Amino acid sequence: MIWQLDLAILTLVVIAGIGAITVKDLLGAAILFGAYSFMMCLLWSIMGAVDVSFTEATVGAGASTVFFVAAVFRTTRRTKD
Amino acid sequence: MKIIGLIVAVLTGALLIYGTVDFPGWADPASPASTHLSPHFIEKTMEETSVPNIVTAVLADYRSYDTMFETTVIFSGGVACFILLRIFRRKEPSDRLYRHVLTGATIRVKEGGKIPLDSDDFERIDTLWTPHDLIIKTVCRLLIPFIQLFGLYVIAHGHHSPGGGFQGGVILGASIMLLAISQDLRTAVQRMREKVDALLxxxxxxxxxxxxxxxxxxxxxxMDYSALASVLYVDPVTARSHGILIVEIGVGIAVMATIIWIYNNLSSAGKYDEGL
Structure with a gap:
């Protein structure tokens, strides 16, 4: 485990997480969630949990991002708050 | 209201972080999990189940109740999406757009109107239709079989490498979702009908x-797969390995069908007509 890499990815996780809840555009929030999941996937594989990382990459970064985009497509892109 | 929510979230987060102080250190060999459970799995998995990937053996054999109900949860998610979103309409939508393939002219068919359906000159298009990019269409058409092949590999090779039913199922489902995104939803639904999803x-x-x-x-x-030895005509250890493969295939089928089902309901708002 390289701590510099770990720190950089953890910082990106926090940035993507805060960005996803603050951004006004819901499509942007969906993409930021995808980036968050991908960073988590990298973090799992750094920790040696390759199976979890694989699941995170397929379910988190792949399928759920598409679900979010589909839901935004059918509702609205702007949030009220 | 927003401030109360923020306070609750910060408090919960602080409590959770305070709770992690009691955790054993990361990869601490003296922690209870590392002294009681892990050594058994690490030392005995190969001789008890003949599965090299310990994670797969733990998921589908030692802790198979857990995985079975995870699969049930995913199935319930699909059913919930179906019940909440699906709208049954017998009739065709009132206004439909057709495109003449050769000239590119678009015609609008009002309610009750018909076009000569026997000719392949017209194709149905969505209201928000944009011309398909040739590169995206061709690349997706070329990639989808390889993605599906990889999904099958991930399911079948879960014993030896990272992967298994969940991941392989999601990859298989994602290949159909890619078809729906790169072509349109009707093409994907034609390949994978709603009834097939709901049955699989x-x-x-x-x-x-x-x-x-x-x-x-x-x-x-x-869930003690060594009982399958008498059915499969192998020794009990190999039977446990085969039992894991059988349940992984079950998980793969359930996850694949549910993912496609949820996507179809979400992207077409339950109408299965026009979608992302």
């Missing part, structure tokens, strides 16, 4: 639970 999703759960029940019928505990 519980079938996967049934394969999983049925394998467990078969072990019970053969005289051993629920």
């Amino acid at each position: 999703s519980p079938t996967g759960v049934f394969i999983y639970a049925g394998t467990g029940a078969l072990c019970l019928l053969l005289g051993l505990n629920f």
Whole structure:
């Protein structure tokens, strides 16, 4: 485990997480969630949990991002708050 | 209201972080999990189940109740999406747009109107249709079979490498979702009908639970795959390995069908007509 890499990815996780809840555009929030999941996937594989990382990459970064985009497509892109 | 929510979230987060102080250190060899459970799995998995990937053996054999109900949860998610979103309409939508393939002219068919359906000159298009990019269409058409092949590999090779039913199922489902995104939803639904999704999703759960029940019928505990030895004509250790493969296939089928089902309902708002 390289701590510099770990720190950089953890910082990106926090940035993507805060960005996803603050951004006004819901499509942007969906993409930021995808980036968050991908960073988590990298973090799992750094920790040696390759199976979890694989699941995170397929379910988190792949399928759920598409679900979010589909839901935004059918509702609205702007949030009220 | 927003401030109260923020306070609750910060408090919960602080409590959770305070709770992690009691955790054993990361990869601490003296922690209870590392002294009692892990050594057994690490030392005995190969001789008890002949599965090199310990994670797969733990998920589908030692802790198979957990995985069975995870599959059930995914199936329930698909059913919930179906019940909440699906709208049944017998009739065709009132206004439909057709495109003449050769000239590119678009015609609008009002309610009750018909076009000569026997000719392939017209194709149905969505209201928000944009011309398909040739590169995206061709690349997706070329990639989808390889993605599906990789999904099957991930399911079948879960014993030896990272992967298994969940990941392989999601990859298989994602290939159909890619078809829906790169072409349109109707093309994907034609390949994978709603009835097929709705049938395959519980079938996967049934394969999983049925394998467990078969072990019970053969005289051993629920989910003790060594009972399958007499059915598969192999020794009990190999039977456990094969039992894991059978339940992984069940998980793969359930996850694949549910993912496609949820996507179809979400992207077409339950109408199965025009979608992302």
